Amino acid sequence: LTIPIPLNTIPPELADYPSVVMLPVLWGDMDSFQHVNNAVFFRWFETARIDYLEETGLRNLLSEQHLGPILAAISCNYRRQVRFPDTMLIGARVTSIGRSSMKMIHLAYSQQQATIVADGESTIVCFDYKANKSTPLPDAVRQRLAKVEGQELGQ
Amino acid sequence: LTIPIPLNTIPPELADYPSVVMLPVLWGDMDSFQHVNNAVFFRWFETARIDYLEETGLRNLLSEQHLGPILAAISCNYRRQVRFPDTMLIGARVTSIGRSSMKMIHLAYSQQQATIVADGESTIVCFDYKANKSTPLPDAVRQRLAKVEGQELGQ
């Protein structure tokens, strides 16, 4: 993204993640419990997901064929409470590919706590916006993912 | 909640849900894809969750013992896109209880589409805010849940 992350600030937990974005906690991200609200983590995951698709060229590969990603499912496990002020490092990586979908894992790392505070998983479906239905992932996408992730990905 | 829901607007899909809240889509809930953003569903689930705990008296039963609910995990499956204007009916019910946690299912029903557009699941842990750790669910809570849900709940 646009805040360059000094290489020495990437913690070992995120070393293998092709995309890591640095996002400060806003004061207004906290709710009445005076910790960051559960829905905010999905805002963070989303920006990491978009960054991954952009940086790896996947979004371009899809849009060339008039396809795009659509989110089919998402989950989050909350391990620790997060408070303002803090800065998060959010990692994204693809761990498996099906016929027309892929699974992406997200890690949320707190610089204040120097540990992972949440993890999540997205299911992203390859969508044909003209035909308004899901469609098989193009081979070019599979090849790019294998290259980015350093291994062939199966289900 | 504070908008009374006319009984005849509760669809059969939500008939067995102890708590149903009626929430209009805001224009600003939509994102660049011109549909409701994935994170907004968690805002809706949250209000349904709080409403359930409040309406069933569970929140009082917990706070009498200086306990409170904390969200440990949540997920959502997106079945259909939602757009403004629309009004959602969000149902919540508890489906299982463990030693110190319970699972709650959420359904999101769109009045425009007259169908369920998303479902999700929360894992809520019983938390001792003094001791700062999870703690077994009190028996009074188990009994109340059995009464509200019309059956003994196990894992």
Add this chain to the structure above:
Amino acid sequence: LTIPIPLNTIPPELADYPSVVMLPVLWGDMDSFQHVNNAVFFRWFETARIDYLEETGLRNLLSEQHLGPILAAISCNYRRQVRFPDTMLIGARVTSIGRSSMKMIHLAYSQQQATIVADGESTIVCFDYKANKSTPLPDAVRQRLAKVEGQELGQ
């Protein structure tokens, strides 16, 4: 909007407003001060603004000429704190028209407190998205506004 507002729930303060929308407070609208966050009022005003433009036919009159509204400025005065649960009635009306802009007033009424809790003002500019610049308000829009608001509007 899609939640019909029973006529007898419109308070006298909003009786002259051509558009009133009914919006429940979500639990997550509250921040660490355990009252509704200041930014949420702008979400409410926005939905009221869109509803006004839609219901009065102004949006259609503009889009027929490939024009659209763009927000140039907005403000809010906070008179009282708002808490969950509550339901807001948000009114919108146009009070003056300039060459290429109009001013809209918003009132936020709390059903719990039975009083106005905030007021605000939007400046909406008529925008030519092709030419990427502001443009004079069409006469058809001025005439419609005079009809909707029951008077000729000047600056």
Add this chain to the structure above:
Amino acid sequence: LTIPIPLNTIPPELADYPSVVMLPVLWGDMDSFQHVNNAVFFRWFETARIDYLEETGLRNLLSEQHLGPILAAISCNYRRQVRFPDTMLIGARVTSIGRSSMKMIHLAYSQQQATIVADGESTIVCFDYKANKSTPLPDAVRQRLAKVEGQELGQ
């Protein structure tokens, strides 16, 4: 805040601002118009406001006397559209003080556009949360503000 801002990235427009925070745009900050939603600017201003009060020690000076800030009014002028990805620099400074309130100016600078994209003004009231009413600003706060802003501030 917690992302240190390299000194050479502070643009001349913000050089005199005692507090500047660096906040990346999130993808989800954009709305259906595919630009950052108007309400998001208030989230940014809020974090800048809190940062100012924290960094200058004003929040401590207030809380020592069981006082706190409360937002009475806020406004924003939108000069240019903002899109993801981008990083904002948000400045805050106090420009005038009344008996029990102060006015703070906010500037939003886009790194992508290398210019100010929005400005705003907050009215912050000194609030006695015990007595539940506004109260005169303590002299210690006035003196600190004069020091931070480099001049005596009047109305």
